[in-house]
Amino acid sequence: MTQGKVLCDLGFIGLGVMGKNLVLNLADNGFNIAVFDLCDEKIEGVIEQDTIENTTCSPRVYGCSSYTELLSQLKSPHLIVLSVPAGAPVDQVCEKLISAGIQSDDIVIDTGNSLWTDTVAREKKYKSNFLLFSSAVSGGEVGARFGPSLMPSGSPYAWTRVKPIWEAIAAKVNAKTGKPIERNKPGQVITEGEPCAAYIGPAGAGHYVKMVHNGIEYADMQIICEAYHILKSGLGLSTDEIADIFEQWNSGVLDSYLMEISVEVLRHKSVDTGTALVDLILDKAGQKGTGLWTAISSLEVGCPAPTIAQAVYARSISSFKTLRVQASSTLKGPEPANLSNQEQQEYIAQLHDAIYCAKMCAYAQGFQLMKLAAKEHGWVLNFASIAKIWRAGCIIRATFLQSIAQAYERDEVLDNLLLDDFFAKQLSERQLNWRKAVCGATMFGIPHGALSSALFYYDSMRCEILPANLLQGQRDFFGAHTFERIDKNEGKKYHVLWSTTDRKTIVID
Ligand code: 6PG
Numbered sequence: 001m002t003q004g005k006v007l008c009d010l011g012f013i014g015l016g017v018m019g020k021n022l023v024l025n026l027a028d029n030g031f032n033i034a035v036f037d038l039c040d041e042k043i044e045g046v047i048e049q050d051t052i053e054n055t056t057c058s059p060r061v062y063g064c065s066s067y068t069e070l071l072s073q074l075k076s077p078h079l080i081v082l083s084v085p086a087g088a089p090v091d092q093v094c095e096k097l098i099s100a101g102i103q104s105d106d107i108v109i110d111t112g113n114s115l116w117t118d119t120v121a122r123e124k125k126y127k128s129n130f131l132l133f134s135s136a137v138s139g140g141e142v143g144a145r146f147g148p149s150l151m152p153s154g155s156p157y158a159w160t161r162v163k164p165i166w167e168a169i170a171a172k173v174n175a176k177t178g179k180p181i182e183r184n185k186p187g188q189v190i191t192e193g194e195p196c197a198a199y200i201g202p203a204g205a206g207h208y209v210k211m212v213h214n215g216i217e218y219a220d221m222q223i224i225c226e227a228y229h230i231l232k233s234g235l236g237l238s239t240d241e242i243a244d245i246f247e248q249w250n251s252g253v254l255d256s257y258l259m260e261i262s263v264e265v266l267r268h269k270s271v272d273t274g275t276a277l278v279d280l281i282l283d284k285a286g287q288k289g290t291g292l293w294t295a296i297s298s299l300e301v302g303c304p305a306p307t308i309a310q311a312v313y314a315r316s317i318s319s320f321k322t323l324r325v326q327a328s329s330t331l332k333g334p335e336p337a338n339l340s341n342q343e344q345q346e347y348i349a350q351l352h353d354a355i356y357c358a359k360m361c362a363y364a365q366g367f368q369l370m371k372l373a374a375k376e377h378g379w380v381l382n383f384a385s386i387a388k389i390w391r392a393g394c395i396i397r398a399t400f401l402q403s404i405a406q407a408y409e410r411d412e413v414l415d416n417l418l419l420d421d422f423f424a425k426q427l428s429e430r431q432l433n434w435r436k437a438v439c440g441a442t443m444f445g446i447p448h449g450a451l452s453s454a455l456f457y458y459d460s461m462r463c464e465i466l467p468a469n470l471l472q473g474q475r476d477f478f479g480a481h482t483f484e485r486i487d488k489n490e491g492k493k494y495h496v497l498w499s500t501t502d503r504k505t506i507v508i509d
Contacts, residue, residue: 008034008062010165011070011080013093015042018137019083021144022111022169024050027060029168029189034073036064053186067100078106079161083137086112090122098129106130107158111137113214113290116207123154123203133158134203135166136210138394146183147171147190149394150197151213151386153206159199170197171393178402180392196389201379208297208373209386212366215294215308217258217395218287219362222311222450224262226441227355234337234444235344239276243267245348253356253426256398285315294369303372304460305365306453307358314449333445347440353430354437358454360427363404364417365457371415384408418461427458434458482508 008031012023015037023033023046037043043063050061064070071078080102084093090110097108108130110119123132133155139148150170152159172181172193181193200206224246231237231245243266250259270277291312298305317324339347367383374381387405390396407420417423438455441448460466475481482493493508 006032006058006062006073007075008032008073009075009079010034011036011064011074011078012083013037013067013070013080014083015039015046016083017141018111018144020046020049021141022081022083022137022148023061024053024186025145025147025169026165027054028187029165031165031168032060032062034062034064034070036067036070040065055187067096071097071100071102076106077103079109079165080106081109081111083111086114087118090114090118094122094126094129094132098126102130104128104130107133107155107161109152109158109162110134113210113288114207115293116204116211119154119207120204131155131158132203133162134206135162136206136213138210138213138390138396139171140395143171143393143395146188147180147196147393149389149392149397151200151206151210151389152197153200153209154203156199163197163199166197167195170195170389171397172196173388173392178391178399178405180397194388196391196393198382198385198389200386201374201381204377205374205379205381208377208379209370209381211290211293211297212370213390213394213396214290215298215305215311215369216362216366218291218294218311218315219307219365219450220256220258220359220396222314223307223355223358223362223454224258225314226446226448226451227351228262228266230351230437230441230444230446230448231348234441234446235339235347236336239266239278249352249355252352253400254352254359256400257395258398282321283318284321285318287312287315291315294366297373298365298369301369301372301376303365303369304457305369306457307362307450308365308369310449310453314447317447334443337440337444347437350433350437350440353433354451354455357427357430357434357458358451359400360417360423361454361457362450363400364423367404368416382408382412383414384412416461418458431458 010031010033012019012033012035015035023035026033027050035043035046047061047063054060062073064073082090082093084090090112094108113136114134119134126132135150135152137144137148137150147170150166152162152166172190172195174181175194181190183190200209228242231242243263246259246263246266250263265278268277269275270280295305295309295312298308370381384405387401387408391401403422404417407417407422408414414420434455438448438452472483476483476495477498480495482495484492485494494505495508497504497506
């Protein structure tokens with residue numbers, strides 16, 4: 001620490017893009033931070049940036065050259081924020097802090113996208129060494145700098161210490177309108193509005209909720225991408241025309257950060273070719289794992305989340321570029337659509353409604369998944385509060401989240417968003433257009449797994465009787481798995497002696 005002896009409010013380890021911006025955000029909000037990273041240039045980088053942006057007369061960010069020095073520069077009990085990649089790096093840093101002499105009443109906050117079960121295990125593992133608290137962060141680098149959405153969980157005592165800091169740096173929302181309060185300049189501090197930071201629950205709960213946020217993010221992105229694909233390859237619209245349509249959609253019920261950035265991406269021209277950059281980007285999607293974890297969890301919990309899972313599959317399919325190129329020349333599809341101008345306009349309106357309906361279903365899946373997981377793990381999640389902290393700062397931020405918050409305020413034990421009056425009405429009014437859009441995409445030969453899996457979800461949920469009766473019959477036939485009868489008492493199990501001539505039904509006790 002070269003800039004002089006000041007005991008800092010908190011320590012910060014990991015100065016990648018997210019870490020650096022969180023440090024500057026903390027500094028803007030009046031906190032002194034001792035920082036450490038294995039890479040010296042990153043330490044110098046954040047100090048340099050703070051010197052440029054700092055309008056006060058004293059330094060706010062102090063560089064440290066070791067874990068021991070970092071601990072020695074903090075007020076006690078120490079508060080240390082980690083912004084390191086999920087997985088082994090978190091444990092490596094924790095072990096280093098133990099060697100450097102961290103105390104049992106010190107708090108370490110993991111802000112990475114850790115797997116929630118790792119967080120639960122870590123809280124136990126390091127219990128005698130320090131208090132592991134976690135706080136997932138959403139919002140990317142701009143969110144981290146000017147106000148992220150924060151999903152803290154772990155020891156309630158640790159939360160009392162973290163809360164004022166987190167509420168200061170989080171994105172803020174106008175409570176009445178549900179709209180974000182803008183903050184986009186270094187030095188700018190927002191003290192009004194509702195902070196997008198709320199205690200989620202015990203260890204692991206916050207990371208679970210962030211994981212589901214990302215699962216929903218995958219679905220939301222895929223829905224938009226399918227609409228782009230249909231407009232481009234089904235209707236033959238230009239990239240600029242699609243950007244215009246998305247821009248218009250972004251001012252109505254589809255208003256969201258993801259729609260907004262899609263317009264920006266579509267409009268951006270490559271400097272070297274002068275053409276739309278999006279047309280030059282290789283169509284192979286990456287993924288770091290949180291969408292996959294959500295899909296796996298939905299299968300484990302037994303909660304249908306087909307649109308989220310479909311979004312993960314869509315990324316996997318995209319990665320098979322060579323195979324797709326090969327298949328594109330051999331597998332036959334429909335002839336190109338030849339819609340009149342009026343038919344095209346009608347289709348675009350139907351597609352708009354399809355996106356909205358699919359989006360409602362994707363969020364319904366995510367919220368139901370959190371509800372069932374909470375039941376399984378003994379967490380008491382406040383879904384209105386979760387929807388509220390997603391109204392600003394995070395990647396899925398949208399005014400739409402205000403409607404979800406209101407649904408859970410109307411009924412805090414709501415089983416599924418589709419049952420809420422507002423959402424039921426929105427879906428009922430638009431479901432016909434949704435079907436037409438899905439039929440159109442099928443006839444154009446454009447893949448639309450997210451739009452149609454959401455429709456499958458919607459139709460399954462509103463089906464009083466599903467063909468699982470036949471399925472139970474099949475299971476009983478080959479495996480004597482038994483079935484219940486609708487004309488007998490619930491819970492009573494029956495089996496048909498299928499291999500006998502009289503195929504008698506017997507009761508299984
Ligand atoms: C966020 C993002 C963030 C990150 C994702 C990207 O909420 O700020 O979700 O967590 O951008 O991990 O995930 P993929 O690389 O899997 O798309």
